[in-house]
Amino acid sequence: xxxxxxxxxxxxxxxxxxxxxxxxxxxxxxxxxxxxxxxxxxxxxxxxxxxxxxxxxxxxxxxxxxxxxxxxxxxxxxxxxxxxxx
Numbered sequence: 139x140x141x142x143x144x145x146x147x148x149x150x151x152x153x154x155x156x157x158x159x160x161x162x163x164x165x166x167x168x169x170x171x172x173x174x175x176x177x178x179x180x181x182x183x184x185x186x187x188x189x190x191x192x193x194x195x196x197x198x199x200x201x202x203x204x205x206x207x208x209x210x211x212x213x214x215x216x217x218x219x220x221x222x223x224x
Contacts (some may be wrong), residue, residue, distance in 0.1 A: 154177075155170075155177070158170075166217070173189075183212060183215070185218075186215055186217055186219060187207050187208060189208050189219065189222070190210075190215055190218045190219065190222070191207045191208075193222055194207065200218070200221075200222075201218060
């Protein structure tokens with residue numbers, strides 16, 4: 139058993155709510171209430187900032203602003219996304 143050999147292994151699963159609802163045909167509302175505290179509710183702006191953040195950690199010197207990505211304006215984020223995606 140993995141748990142007995144490795145006590146500190148963890149697992150994070152990201153599951154879209156529409157996929158969960160289609161997969162769980164019985165007691166979906168109970169499932170949703172049980173895990174409501176962990177639901178990620180992101181706007182499109184936050185998701186785009188996350189994309190810039192990932193690239194900035196993968197590519198040295200990609201993001202050169204003094205303002206942290208999470209506090210940057212949408213205009214600045216769009217400039218970096220254009221640099222990334224064209």
